[in-house]
Amino acid sequence: MRAGRPCRRISGGVRPERPAVDVALARRAAAETDGDSTEPADRAGDPQLLLVTQADRDSVAVVNPRDRDGSAVVDEITxxxxxxxxxxxxxxxxxxxxxxxxxxxxxxxxxxxxxxxxxxxxxxxxxxxxxxxxxxxxxxxxxxxxxxxxxxxxxxxxxxxxxxxxxxxxxxxxxxxxxxxxxxxxxxxxxxxxxxxxxxxxxxxxxxxxxxxxxVAPFGTEGGLASFEKPHYAVLDPGGDLLLPYQGRALARVDPVSGEVTTSALGADTHQHGVARADDGTLVLAGNGPFGNAGGGASIEVVSPDGGSTVLPTERRHETAAIWQDADKTYGVLTGGYTQDGAWDGMTVVALDAALGGTDDSYEIRVPGRPQAVVPVTLPHREGTP
Structure with missing residues (x-):
């Protein structure tokens, strides 16, 4: 996995001092990045950005995932x-x-x-x-x-x-x-x-x-609160079932009508948190290393609609995942705000078609404040800003 600039780690539990953000400068940088991109966003409308919660602060960040060099933060909203x-x-x-x-x-x-x-x-x-x-x-x-x-x-x-x-x-x-x-x-x-x-x-x-x-406990409930084999996040499939990853070993499918739980195999063998689903059914899963009954290292697992799995090893840990669309390309974006030790000030961006084709061209972007939850957003241009 190709890394970007080193990211300062934020510890949990105490809010760090929040540096000032030059919004105009950040927006100008985002606009220049969009203009220089070899894969520009659709100019018929505003480009898709990201909203990211900063769990160690009092703000959400507006993030431009195209910025691979400086801070990817376009704005911070209290x-x-x-x-x-x-x-x-x-x-x-x-x-x-x-x-x-x-x-x-x-x-x-x-x-x-x-x-x-x-x-x-x-x-x-x-x-x-x-x-x-x-x-x-x-x-x-x-x-x-x-x-x-x-x-x-x-x-x-x-x-x-x-x-x-x-x-x-x-x-x-x-x-x-x-x-x-x-x-x-x-x-x-x-x-x-x-x-x-x-x-x-x-x-x-x-x-x-x-x-x-x-x-929903594919590996049982032994250990109780100390267990790592617990649910974290889920997505819905088109039929209304919930999909939850467990330990890079099992993808649980929950039918909320009947209460039936079935599982299929995953390949990462790592403690998994976030999951996102693209429109074509591709899944992106955040893995954080050998905890509980999982023995593998930190990774990002990409699961194709037919169930095939690609595992991208990474030194970073991640918390949540989302799908980001840039022009005709689909990416997974994963936040660095892992809720336990190992959080970092950034996010990882993964091109899904490349990953499923066996190529890791992922990159990191810089986002401070323990970035935790992420969703795509189309942000209209504001009056008075570049």
């Missing part, structure tokens, strides 16, 4: 302490960020936080790091009117359903402990929490708010 997850609703032009104390609502066009939606189970104080109380995974409804956010108190967790218009928590549904991820079914009738410390996926009906837990 959202609130210890942001975890981010979701974008393109039609309304808003992004939603789960922070320690509430869900930040961000106007994507202006780059400003417009509101903070309080949790019902709001922590009394701010903390940083993987075990901090507050918001974890979140998802926004298709019409943008409702945000579903997992809120951890430490001992318990709840799926809080917030009406964006009123800002009120309409329902608070108990779910499994420490839900790293939240997804919404394609028809919007169910919400799924990925309960890291519960070895479960909780299915919540969005009409009745009845909840049922499905155990």
């Amino acid at each position: 959202v609130g302490a210890a942001p975890w997850d981010v979701a974008v609703h393109p039609e309304s032009g808003r992004a939603f960020v789960s922070t320690a104390l509430g869900v930040a609502v961000v106007d994507v066009a202006t780059g400003e936080r417009t509101r903070l939606l309080d949790y019902r189970h709001r922590p009394r104080e701010v903390a940083y790091g993987e075990y901090r109380p507050g918001g974890l995974g979140l998802a926004v409804s298709a019409d943008g009117s409702t945000v579903h956010v997992a809120v951890s108190t430490g001992d318990e967790a709840f799926l809080e359903t917030i009406d964006v218009g009123t800002g009120r928590v309409e329902r608070s549904t108990p779910v499994g402990r420490r839900p790293f991820d939240v997804l919404i079914s394609h028809d919007g009738r169910e919400v799924y929490t990925i309960d890291h410390d519960g070895f479960t996926v909780t299915v919540v009906d969005t009409t009745t708010f009845d909840a049922r837990a499905i155990e």
